[in-house]
Amino acid sequence: MxxxxxxxxxxxxxxxxxxxxxxxxxxxxxxxxxxxxxxxxxxxxxxxxxxxxxxxxxxxxxxxxxxxxxxxxxxxxxxxxxxxxxxxxxxxxxxxxxxxxxxxxxxxxxxxxxxxxxxxxxxxxxxxxxxxxxxxxxxxxxxxxxxxxxxxxxPTMQTTGDVVMGVDLGLKVPAVSVTSNGKTKFYGNGRKNKFIRRKYLSHRRKLGKLKKLSAIRKMCDKESRYMRDQNHKISREIVNMAIKQNVSIIKLEKLTNLRKTTRQSRKNAKNLHNWSFFQLQMFITYKAAIAGIKVGQVNPAFTSQTCPICGQLNKAKDRTYQCTCGYQAHRDRVGAINIMYQPVIDGNSLSA
Known part of the structure; x- marks a missing residue:
């Protein structure tokens, strides 16, 4: 098809x-x-x-x-x-x-x-x-x-590989991928992104006090272009990684309840609602379709709290996840692993 x-x-x-x-x-x-x-x-x-x-x-x-x-x-x-x-x-x-x-x-x-x-x-x-x-x-x-x-x-050009990739999206680490053959990769620079967003916000506030509406709109366009460029680069790296590892399906979080299931702090709340997770997913889906790789959605609930070894729920301390069974890893890597293991919702895959 x-x-x-x-x-x-x-x-x-x-x-x-x-x-x-x-x-x-x-x-x-x-x-x-x-x-x-x-x-x-x-x-x-x-x-x-x-x-x-x-x-x-x-x-x-x-x-x-x-x-x-x-x-x-x-x-x-x-x-x-x-x-x-x-x-x-x-x-x-x-x-x-x-x-x-x-x-x-x-x-x-x-x-x-x-x-x-x-x-x-x-x-x-x-x-x-x-x-x-x-x-x-x-x-x-x-x-x-x-x-x-x-x-x-x-024409459908489905890859013949049997490797599965799970991708976890976030703010401090924009994306983490884990494959079923044991490859892990971190993408983007969350600290730099937050710095850029704060800089644009500060400039908009100054322009707002001066009532320079045209300049504010141009500033918003610049910020939007920066975010779009970052999402394009991250999605390209993820799909290139998938091609290199002969991945047949990339699993992503279903975004409907992402803002409810994502841990928030006061300083992260505004960034969470501004960052275009949906745009990044669409870029991944689009580029994956060209490469003949399926993209599926999974339930994001507790993916960063569930131990991949014993299944116990634990809250991570900052970026470090540690379970009573002895398992320890980066919090976002744990999320990507659990996304990789999760079944695709309704058995459906995303089309580009």
Whole structure:
């Protein structure tokens, strides 16, 4: 079964106003169709000719498909989802990705035209595009920057190894991995991360007193980029380790109750709620899928308190875990070992 992952490509449009207008028209039309369907209790039969909006026919058809998909969720969610962020969807038959550009249809100067936008396509993304089947393309804006996100299907390339890896995530030590063949590795620098976060927080407070809102937003963007860069580096190291050790499945904590099960102190509480554990997991999952390695979720409860030898519960003192049976190890290594031994929840693995 093929794996579906999404790659992101930076684009540099000369006329951003066109993309803003297209994105706003797109979500407004989707919201209008779903509202009408909700009021009538059924989704009507529509074609692109029924939509009187200034968009290409291919995009109108995609709007109908998106609106129908959202309407199907109304009964399950008991509330109609409303799109708020401008977005522009194009199916795989109507866009082209070149060497250094992306082209897709837009409505401009009273007619449908093909817009060619300069793009930066890294080597890894270029390789993925050449080896995969391209799917839906989304044009989005993030912090005044423009991107296209392309869903691609890759044939399943499952590794044949039988080694299992457990990964424990934390603040003082961002990540620890342990494999069933006895390899342990610590990733990242928790102290440095906390220092960087405190520095940005201090700067934001000073700027806040001066009421420099624009500078505060830029500072937040810098902090977000730093965190994203750290998560990319850590996830790459983890997956490289898994490839080297011939790992077939990486086990991670289920994040739903992570903040409840993680030990907190006053100085760590704010960092815990700010640090993007979910983003790190998604990066690990994405990179593992490319390498043909499965990723599964396990219950995180007591993983750092349970002795891997005798099963007794003990509270660690700072970073050192010691059991009455004589077993002693780093607290986060104990967590990774127990995650490795835990069964995957519901027997399901994460897809990228």
């Amino acid at each position: 093929p794996q579906t992952i999404t790659i992101q490509i930076r684009i540099y449009p000369h006329d951003q106003a066109i993309l803003v207008e297209m994105g706003n028209t797109y979500i407004q039309t989707v919201n209008k169709l779903t509202e009408q369907a909700e009021m009538s209790g059924m989704f009507p039969k529509l074609t692109s000719k029924n939509l009187s909006v200034n968009l290409p026919s291919a995009v109108k058809n995609q709007i109908i498909r998106d609106a129908k998909s959202i309407f199907k969720k109304v009964n399950k969610l008991k509330k109609r989802p409303i799109l708020k962020k401008p977005v522009y969807h194009i199916n795989n038959q109507n866009y082209t990705i070149g060497e250094n550009s992306v082209s897709f249809p837009v409505f401009m100067d009273g007619k449908v035209q093909r817009l060619v936008v300069p793009a930066h396509i890294p080597d890894q993304e270029r390789t993925l595009l050449s080896d995969s089947k391209n799917g839906l393309l989304r044009v989005v804006q993030k912090s005044e920057k423009w991107f296209v996100q392309v869903a691609i299907e890759r």
